[in-house]
Amino acid sequence: MTKILVIAEHLGGQLNASTARAVSAAVAVKPDAIDVIVLADAPEAIAAEAAKIDGVSRVLTVARAENAHALAAVLAPQIAKAAAGYTHVFAPSTTFGKDLAPRVAALLGVSQVSDVMTVEGPHSFKRPIYAGNAIVTVEVDDSTTVVATIRTASWPAAGSTGSAPVEALSLDVTLPNHTRFVGLQQGKSDRPDLQGASKVVSGGRGVGSKENFEIIYTFADKIGAAVGASRAAVDAGYVPNEMQVGQTGKIIAPELYIAIGISGAIQHLTGIKDAGTIVAINKDGEAPIFEIADIGLVGDLFKILPELESSL
Structure with missing residues:
Protein backbone atom coordinates (compact mmCIF):
# COMPACT_ATOMS: atom_id res chain seq x y z
CA MET A 1 0.00 0.00 0.00
CA LEU A 169 -2.12 14.06 15.81
CA SER A 170 -0.42 13.52 19.14
CA LEU A 171 3.26 12.61 18.91
CA ASP A 172 5.26 11.37 21.87
CA VAL A 173 8.66 12.69 20.87
CA THR A 174 11.34 14.57 22.77
CA LEU A 175 12.41 17.71 21.01
CA PRO A 176 16.00 19.03 20.99
CA ASN A 177 16.73 22.31 22.75
CA HIS A 178 20.06 23.16 21.13
CA THR A 179 18.38 25.33 18.48
CA ARG A 180 16.27 28.37 19.23
CA PHE A 181 14.43 30.97 17.20
CA VAL A 182 16.04 34.41 17.34
CA GLY A 183 14.19 36.37 14.66
CA LEU A 184 13.03 36.50 11.06
CA GLN A 185 14.28 39.12 8.65
CA GLN A 186 12.48 39.36 5.34
CA GLY A 187 11.70 42.02 2.79
CA LYS A 188 8.21 43.50 2.83
CA SER A 189 6.51 44.02 -0.51
CA ASP A 190 3.04 44.46 -1.96
CA ARG A 191 4.18 42.79 -5.15
CA PRO A 192 3.35 39.14 -5.95
CA ASP A 193 5.49 36.43 -4.37
CA LEU A 194 8.48 35.72 -6.60
CA GLN A 195 8.12 31.93 -6.58
CA GLY A 196 4.39 31.89 -7.23
CA ALA A 197 3.96 34.86 -9.59
CA SER A 198 2.69 34.38 -13.14
CA LYS A 199 4.77 37.35 -14.33
CA VAL A 200 8.31 38.20 -13.21
CA VAL A 201 10.57 41.09 -14.19
CA SER A 202 14.25 40.65 -13.29
CA GLY A 203 17.18 43.05 -13.46
CA GLY A 204 20.86 42.27 -13.79
CA ARG A 205 24.26 43.91 -13.63
CA GLY A 206 23.33 46.00 -16.65
CA VAL A 207 20.88 48.02 -14.55
CA GLY A 208 23.95 49.69 -13.10
CA SER A 209 23.04 50.60 -9.52
CA LYS A 210 20.62 50.25 -6.63
CA GLU A 211 19.09 53.59 -7.56
CA ASN A 212 18.65 52.58 -11.19
CA PHE A 213 16.78 49.46 -10.10
CA GLU A 214 13.76 51.71 -9.52
CA ILE A 215 13.11 51.49 -13.25
CA ILE A 216 12.65 47.72 -12.83
CA TYR A 217 10.26 48.17 -9.91
CA THR A 218 8.21 50.76 -11.79
CA PHE A 219 7.87 48.59 -14.88
CA ALA A 220 6.99 45.51 -12.81
CA ASP A 221 4.29 47.44 -10.96
CA LYS A 222 2.89 48.61 -14.28
CA ILE A 223 2.23 45.01 -15.39
CA GLY A 224 1.52 43.53 -11.94
CA ALA A 225 4.67 41.41 -11.85
CA ALA A 226 7.01 40.16 -9.14
CA VAL A 227 10.60 41.43 -9.18
CA GLY A 228 13.70 39.25 -9.31
CA ALA A 229 17.39 39.73 -9.97
CA SER A 230 20.48 37.95 -11.20
CA ARG A 231 23.24 36.93 -8.83
CA ALA A 232 25.45 39.68 -10.25
CA ALA A 233 22.87 42.30 -9.24
CA VAL A 234 22.58 40.80 -5.76
CA ASP A 235 26.35 40.58 -5.30
CA ALA A 236 26.68 44.20 -6.41
CA GLY A 237 24.25 45.22 -3.67
CA TYR A 238 21.50 46.46 -5.98
CA VAL A 239 18.85 44.27 -4.28
CA PRO A 240 18.58 41.86 -1.30
CA ASN A 241 19.46 38.20 -1.82
CA GLU A 242 15.87 36.95 -1.40
CA MET A 243 15.24 38.36 -4.89
CA GLN A 244 17.93 36.23 -6.55
CA VAL A 245 16.77 33.96 -9.35
CA GLY A 246 18.94 31.04 -10.44
CA GLN A 247 20.74 27.92 -9.33
CA THR A 248 21.82 29.44 -6.01
CA GLY A 249 18.65 31.51 -5.70
CA LYS A 250 15.03 30.73 -6.51
CA ILE A 251 13.89 28.35 -9.23
CA ILE A 252 10.76 29.83 -10.80
CA ALA A 253 8.32 29.00 -13.59
CA PRO A 254 6.23 32.08 -14.40
CA GLU A 255 4.10 32.34 -17.52
CA LEU A 256 6.08 35.44 -18.50
CA TYR A 257 9.70 36.20 -17.56
CA ILE A 258 11.32 39.48 -18.57
CA ALA A 259 15.11 39.61 -18.14
CA ILE A 260 16.45 43.18 -18.22
CA GLY A 261 20.18 43.82 -18.35
CA ILE A 262 20.91 40.15 -17.63
CA SER A 263 23.61 38.48 -19.72
CA GLY A 264 22.35 34.95 -19.05
CA ALA A 265 24.94 32.98 -17.08
CA ILE A 266 24.13 29.26 -16.94
CA GLN A 267 23.36 29.52 -13.21
CA HIS A 268 20.66 32.09 -13.96
CA LEU A 269 19.21 30.16 -16.88
CA THR A 270 18.82 27.14 -14.60
CA GLY A 271 16.36 29.11 -12.50
CA ILE A 272 14.08 30.10 -15.41
CA LYS A 273 14.21 27.11 -17.77
CA ASP A 274 10.58 26.19 -16.95
CA ALA A 275 9.23 29.69 -17.67
CA GLY A 276 6.53 29.97 -20.35
CA THR A 277 7.63 32.98 -22.42
CA ILE A 278 11.05 34.57 -21.89
CA VAL A 279 11.69 38.15 -23.00
CA ALA A 280 15.24 39.54 -22.91
CA ILE A 281 16.35 43.17 -23.10
CA ASN A 282 20.10 43.72 -23.37
CA LYS A 283 22.42 46.06 -25.26
CA ASP A 284 24.76 43.15 -26.07
CA GLY A 285 23.28 41.27 -29.00
CA GLU A 286 25.64 38.33 -28.30
CA ALA A 287 24.49 37.84 -24.69
CA PRO A 288 23.71 34.17 -23.90
CA ILE A 289 20.21 35.11 -22.67
CA PHE A 290 19.15 35.59 -26.31
CA GLU A 291 19.82 31.92 -27.03
CA ILE A 292 16.86 30.88 -24.90
CA ALA A 293 14.67 34.00 -25.15
CA ASP A 294 11.42 33.76 -27.09
CA ILE A 295 11.54 37.51 -27.71
CA GLY A 296 14.73 39.55 -27.70
CA LEU A 297 15.21 43.32 -27.75
CA VAL A 298 18.74 44.60 -28.35
CA GLY A 299 19.21 48.09 -27.05
CA ASP A 300 19.57 50.43 -24.09
CA LEU A 301 17.19 49.32 -21.34
CA PHE A 302 16.88 52.91 -20.10
CA LYS A 303 15.36 53.87 -23.46
CA ILE A 304 13.39 50.68 -24.14
CA LEU A 305 11.64 50.37 -20.75
CA PRO A 306 10.11 53.89 -20.75
CA GLU A 307 8.87 53.26 -24.30
CA LEU A 308 7.30 49.95 -23.26
CA GLU A 309 5.72 51.61 -20.24
CA SER A 310 4.17 54.37 -22.32
CA SER A 311 2.81 51.75 -24.74
CA LEU A 312 1.14 49.97 -21.84
Whole structure:
Protein backbone atom coordinates (compact mmCIF):
# COMPACT_ATOMS: atom_id res chain seq x y z
CA MET A 1 0.00 0.00 0.00
CA THR A 2 1.46 3.35 -1.07
CA LYS A 3 0.89 6.24 1.34
CA ILE A 4 2.45 9.68 0.97
CA LEU A 5 2.96 12.24 3.71
CA VAL A 6 3.33 15.81 2.38
CA ILE A 7 4.88 18.38 4.71
CA ALA A 8 2.96 21.64 4.59
CA GLU A 9 4.96 24.84 4.26
CA HIS A 10 3.40 27.91 5.86
CA LEU A 11 4.30 31.31 7.22
CA GLY A 12 2.30 33.89 9.12
CA GLY A 13 -0.69 31.58 9.42
CA GLN A 14 -0.98 31.08 5.66
CA LEU A 15 -0.27 27.99 3.59
CA ASN A 16 2.42 28.41 0.96
CA ALA A 17 1.46 27.52 -2.63
CA SER A 18 4.46 25.18 -2.75
CA THR A 19 2.43 22.69 -0.71
CA ALA A 20 -0.16 22.32 -3.46
CA ARG A 21 2.65 21.75 -5.97
CA ALA A 22 4.11 19.00 -3.78
CA VAL A 23 0.66 17.41 -3.67
CA SER A 24 0.60 17.40 -7.49
CA ALA A 25 3.81 15.38 -7.46
CA ALA A 26 2.30 13.04 -4.88
CA VAL A 27 -0.75 12.50 -7.09
CA ALA A 28 1.58 11.50 -9.95
CA VAL A 29 2.82 8.56 -7.86
CA LYS A 30 -0.79 7.24 -7.88
CA PRO A 31 -0.79 6.32 -4.19
CA ASP A 32 -3.58 4.84 -2.11
CA ALA A 33 -3.60 7.92 0.15
CA ILE A 34 -2.05 11.39 0.39
CA ASP A 35 -1.94 13.02 3.82
CA VAL A 36 -0.71 16.54 4.54
CA ILE A 37 0.90 17.26 7.91
CA VAL A 38 0.73 20.75 9.40
CA LEU A 39 3.03 21.56 12.32
CA ALA A 40 2.36 24.86 14.07
CA ASP A 41 1.41 26.35 17.41
CA ALA A 42 -2.10 27.05 16.07
CA PRO A 43 -2.55 24.93 12.92
CA GLU A 44 -6.34 25.15 12.49
CA ALA A 45 -6.52 27.88 9.81
CA ILE A 46 -3.58 26.44 7.87
CA ALA A 47 -5.09 22.97 8.02
CA ALA A 48 -8.38 24.31 6.67
CA GLU A 49 -6.51 25.65 3.62
CA ALA A 50 -4.65 22.36 3.15
CA ALA A 51 -7.92 20.41 3.36
CA LYS A 52 -9.13 22.14 0.19
CA ILE A 53 -6.24 20.87 -1.96
CA ASP A 54 -7.45 18.35 -4.53
CA GLY A 55 -6.11 14.84 -4.01
CA VAL A 56 -5.56 15.14 -0.25
CA SER A 57 -7.04 12.28 1.79
CA ARG A 58 -6.47 13.73 5.27
CA VAL A 59 -4.84 16.69 6.95
CA LEU A 60 -2.94 15.89 10.15
CA THR A 61 -2.20 18.66 12.62
CA VAL A 62 0.49 18.75 15.28
CA ALA A 63 -0.10 21.64 17.68
CA ARG A 64 2.83 22.47 19.94
CA ALA A 65 4.19 25.77 21.18
CA GLU A 66 7.63 24.72 19.91
CA ASN A 67 6.23 24.66 16.37
CA ALA A 68 5.49 28.40 16.33
CA HIS A 69 8.52 28.89 14.10
CA ALA A 70 9.78 26.57 11.36
CA LEU A 71 13.00 25.26 12.89
CA ALA A 72 14.18 22.15 11.07
CA ALA A 73 15.82 20.76 14.19
CA VAL A 74 12.48 20.89 16.01
CA LEU A 75 10.16 19.79 13.19
CA ALA A 76 12.25 16.89 11.84
CA PRO A 77 11.90 14.53 14.86
CA GLN A 78 8.14 15.02 14.83
CA ILE A 79 7.85 14.33 11.11
CA ALA A 80 10.09 11.27 11.35
CA LYS A 81 7.80 9.96 14.09
CA ALA A 82 4.65 10.73 12.09
CA ALA A 83 6.13 9.08 8.98
CA ALA A 84 5.71 5.60 10.46
CA GLY A 85 3.51 3.63 8.08
CA TYR A 86 4.12 5.92 5.11
CA THR A 87 6.04 4.85 2.02
CA HIS A 88 6.90 8.40 0.93
CA VAL A 89 7.57 11.75 2.58
CA PHE A 90 7.46 14.78 0.26
CA ALA A 91 8.47 18.38 0.94
CA PRO A 92 8.67 21.32 -1.46
CA SER A 93 12.15 22.09 -2.75
CA THR A 94 12.11 25.57 -1.24
CA THR A 95 14.38 27.00 1.45
CA PHE A 96 11.99 25.43 3.97
CA GLY A 97 12.06 21.98 2.38
CA LYS A 98 15.78 21.97 1.65
CA ASP A 99 16.44 22.74 5.30
CA LEU A 100 14.01 20.18 6.70
CA ALA A 101 14.00 17.14 4.41
CA PRO A 102 17.67 16.11 4.89
CA ARG A 103 17.13 15.93 8.65
CA VAL A 104 14.00 13.81 8.19
CA ALA A 105 15.85 11.48 5.82
CA ALA A 106 18.75 11.14 8.27
CA LEU A 107 16.42 10.31 11.16
CA LEU A 108 14.72 7.67 9.00
CA GLY A 109 18.10 6.30 7.92
CA VAL A 110 17.54 6.79 4.19
CA SER A 111 19.04 8.84 1.36
CA GLN A 112 17.12 11.86 0.10
CA VAL A 113 15.97 12.39 -3.48
CA SER A 114 16.30 16.08 -4.33
CA ASP A 115 14.46 18.30 -6.81
CA VAL A 116 12.04 15.74 -8.25
CA MET A 117 10.80 17.10 -11.57
CA THR A 118 8.96 14.04 -12.93
CA VAL A 119 7.67 10.79 -11.46
CA GLU A 120 8.48 7.68 -13.49
CA GLY A 121 7.09 5.26 -10.92
CA PRO A 122 6.57 4.88 -7.16
CA HIS A 123 10.33 4.53 -6.66
CA SER A 124 11.69 6.10 -9.85
CA PHE A 125 12.13 9.84 -10.32
CA LYS A 126 13.85 12.29 -12.64
CA ARG A 127 15.82 15.27 -11.34
CA PRO A 128 18.20 17.83 -12.87
CA ILE A 129 21.97 17.75 -12.34
CA TYR A 130 24.89 19.88 -13.58
CA ALA A 131 22.88 23.10 -13.24
CA GLY A 132 20.04 21.60 -15.23
CA ASN A 133 22.18 20.62 -18.21
CA ALA A 134 21.43 16.95 -17.67
CA ILE A 135 18.50 14.99 -16.28
CA VAL A 136 19.15 11.85 -14.25
CA THR A 137 16.77 9.05 -13.29
CA VAL A 138 17.00 8.11 -9.63
CA GLU A 139 15.86 4.67 -8.50
CA VAL A 140 15.03 4.16 -4.83
CA ASP A 141 15.03 0.75 -3.13
CA ASP A 142 11.37 -0.16 -2.74
CA SER A 143 12.05 -1.52 0.74
CA THR A 144 12.93 1.93 2.11
CA THR A 145 10.96 5.10 2.74
CA VAL A 146 11.25 7.68 -0.04
CA VAL A 147 12.11 11.13 1.30
CA ALA A 148 12.06 13.65 -1.53
CA THR A 149 11.99 17.38 -2.19
CA ILE A 150 9.75 18.46 -5.06
CA ARG A 151 11.00 20.96 -7.63
CA THR A 152 8.07 23.38 -7.43
CA ALA A 153 8.81 25.01 -10.79
CA SER A 154 8.17 21.67 -12.50
CA TRP A 155 4.73 21.03 -11.00
CA PRO A 156 1.45 22.97 -11.25
CA ALA A 157 -0.40 23.70 -8.04
CA ALA A 158 -3.18 21.20 -7.37
CA GLY A 159 -6.71 22.59 -7.42
CA SER A 160 -8.55 23.81 -4.35
CA THR A 161 -11.97 22.17 -4.53
CA GLY A 162 -11.30 19.39 -2.01
CA SER A 163 -12.74 18.86 1.45
CA ALA A 164 -10.41 16.46 3.27
CA PRO A 165 -11.02 15.72 6.96
CA VAL A 166 -8.70 17.29 9.53
CA GLU A 167 -7.36 15.17 12.37
CA ALA A 168 -5.24 16.17 15.35
CA LEU A 169 -2.12 14.06 15.81
CA SER A 170 -0.42 13.52 19.14
CA LEU A 171 3.26 12.61 18.91
CA ASP A 172 5.26 11.37 21.87
CA VAL A 173 8.66 12.69 20.87
CA THR A 174 11.34 14.57 22.77
CA LEU A 175 12.41 17.71 21.01
CA PRO A 176 16.00 19.03 20.99
CA ASN A 177 16.73 22.31 22.75
CA HIS A 178 20.06 23.16 21.13
CA THR A 179 18.38 25.33 18.48
CA ARG A 180 16.27 28.37 19.23
CA PHE A 181 14.43 30.97 17.20
CA VAL A 182 16.04 34.41 17.34
CA GLY A 183 14.19 36.37 14.66
CA LEU A 184 13.03 36.50 11.06
CA GLN A 185 14.28 39.12 8.65
CA GLN A 186 12.48 39.36 5.34
CA GLY A 187 11.70 42.02 2.79
CA LYS A 188 8.21 43.50 2.83
CA SER A 189 6.51 44.02 -0.51
CA ASP A 190 3.04 44.46 -1.96
CA ARG A 191 4.18 42.79 -5.15
CA PRO A 192 3.35 39.14 -5.95
CA ASP A 193 5.49 36.43 -4.37
CA LEU A 194 8.48 35.72 -6.60
CA GLN A 195 8.12 31.93 -6.58
CA GLY A 196 4.39 31.89 -7.23
CA ALA A 197 3.96 34.86 -9.59
CA SER A 198 2.69 34.38 -13.14
CA LYS A 199 4.77 37.35 -14.33
CA VAL A 200 8.31 38.20 -13.21
CA VAL A 201 10.57 41.09 -14.19
CA SER A 202 14.25 40.65 -13.29
CA GLY A 203 17.18 43.05 -13.46
CA GLY A 204 20.86 42.27 -13.79
CA ARG A 205 24.26 43.91 -13.63
CA GLY A 206 23.33 46.00 -16.65
CA VAL A 207 20.88 48.02 -14.55
CA GLY A 208 23.95 49.69 -13.10
CA SER A 209 23.04 50.60 -9.52
CA LYS A 210 20.62 50.25 -6.63
CA GLU A 211 19.09 53.59 -7.56
CA ASN A 212 18.65 52.58 -11.19
CA PHE A 213 16.78 49.46 -10.10
CA GLU A 214 13.76 51.71 -9.52
CA ILE A 215 13.11 51.49 -13.25
CA ILE A 216 12.65 47.72 -12.83
CA TYR A 217 10.26 48.17 -9.91
CA THR A 218 8.21 50.76 -11.79
CA PHE A 219 7.87 48.59 -14.88
CA ALA A 220 6.99 45.51 -12.81
CA ASP A 221 4.29 47.44 -10.96
CA LYS A 222 2.89 48.61 -14.28
CA ILE A 223 2.23 45.01 -15.39
CA GLY A 224 1.52 43.53 -11.94
CA ALA A 225 4.67 41.41 -11.85
CA ALA A 226 7.01 40.16 -9.14
CA VAL A 227 10.60 41.43 -9.18
CA GLY A 228 13.70 39.25 -9.31
CA ALA A 229 17.39 39.73 -9.97
CA SER A 230 20.48 37.95 -11.20
CA ARG A 231 23.24 36.93 -8.83
CA ALA A 232 25.45 39.68 -10.25
CA ALA A 233 22.87 42.30 -9.24
CA VAL A 234 22.58 40.80 -5.76
CA ASP A 235 26.35 40.58 -5.30
CA ALA A 236 26.68 44.20 -6.41
CA GLY A 237 24.25 45.22 -3.67
CA TYR A 238 21.50 46.46 -5.98
CA VAL A 239 18.85 44.27 -4.28
CA PRO A 240 18.58 41.86 -1.30
CA ASN A 241 19.46 38.20 -1.82
CA GLU A 242 15.87 36.95 -1.40
CA MET A 243 15.24 38.36 -4.89
CA GLN A 244 17.93 36.23 -6.55
CA VAL A 245 16.77 33.96 -9.35
CA GLY A 246 18.94 31.04 -10.44
CA GLN A 247 20.74 27.92 -9.33
CA THR A 248 21.82 29.44 -6.01
CA GLY A 249 18.65 31.51 -5.70
CA LYS A 250 15.03 30.73 -6.51
CA ILE A 251 13.89 28.35 -9.23
CA ILE A 252 10.76 29.83 -10.80
CA ALA A 253 8.32 29.00 -13.59
CA PRO A 254 6.23 32.08 -14.40
CA GLU A 255 4.10 32.34 -17.52
CA LEU A 256 6.08 35.44 -18.50
CA TYR A 257 9.70 36.20 -17.56
CA ILE A 258 11.32 39.48 -18.57
CA ALA A 259 15.11 39.61 -18.14
CA ILE A 260 16.45 43.18 -18.22
CA GLY A 261 20.18 43.82 -18.35
CA ILE A 262 20.91 40.15 -17.63
CA SER A 263 23.61 38.48 -19.72
CA GLY A 264 22.35 34.95 -19.05
CA ALA A 265 24.94 32.98 -17.08
CA ILE A 266 24.13 29.26 -16.94
CA GLN A 267 23.36 29.52 -13.21
CA HIS A 268 20.66 32.09 -13.96
CA LEU A 269 19.21 30.16 -16.88
CA THR A 270 18.82 27.14 -14.60
CA GLY A 271 16.36 29.11 -12.50
CA ILE A 272 14.08 30.10 -15.41
CA LYS A 273 14.21 27.11 -17.77
CA ASP A 274 10.58 26.19 -16.95
CA ALA A 275 9.23 29.69 -17.67
CA GLY A 276 6.53 29.97 -20.35
CA THR A 277 7.63 32.98 -22.42
CA ILE A 278 11.05 34.57 -21.89
CA VAL A 279 11.69 38.15 -23.00
CA ALA A 280 15.24 39.54 -22.91
CA ILE A 281 16.35 43.17 -23.10
CA ASN A 282 20.10 43.72 -23.37
CA LYS A 283 22.42 46.06 -25.26
CA ASP A 284 24.76 43.15 -26.07
CA GLY A 285 23.28 41.27 -29.00
CA GLU A 286 25.64 38.33 -28.30
CA ALA A 287 24.49 37.84 -24.69
CA PRO A 288 23.71 34.17 -23.90
CA ILE A 289 20.21 35.11 -22.67
CA PHE A 290 19.15 35.59 -26.31
CA GLU A 291 19.82 31.92 -27.03
CA ILE A 292 16.86 30.88 -24.90
CA ALA A 293 14.67 34.00 -25.15
CA ASP A 294 11.42 33.76 -27.09
CA ILE A 295 11.54 37.51 -27.71
CA GLY A 296 14.73 39.55 -27.70
CA LEU A 297 15.21 43.32 -27.75
CA VAL A 298 18.74 44.60 -28.35
CA GLY A 299 19.21 48.09 -27.05
CA ASP A 300 19.57 50.43 -24.09
CA LEU A 301 17.19 49.32 -21.34
CA PHE A 302 16.88 52.91 -20.10
CA LYS A 303 15.36 53.87 -23.46
CA ILE A 304 13.39 50.68 -24.14
CA LEU A 305 11.64 50.37 -20.75
CA PRO A 306 10.11 53.89 -20.75
CA GLU A 307 8.87 53.26 -24.30
CA LEU A 308 7.30 49.95 -23.26
CA GLU A 309 5.72 51.61 -20.24
CA SER A 310 4.17 54.37 -22.32
CA SER A 311 2.81 51.75 -24.74
CA LEU A 312 1.14 49.97 -21.84
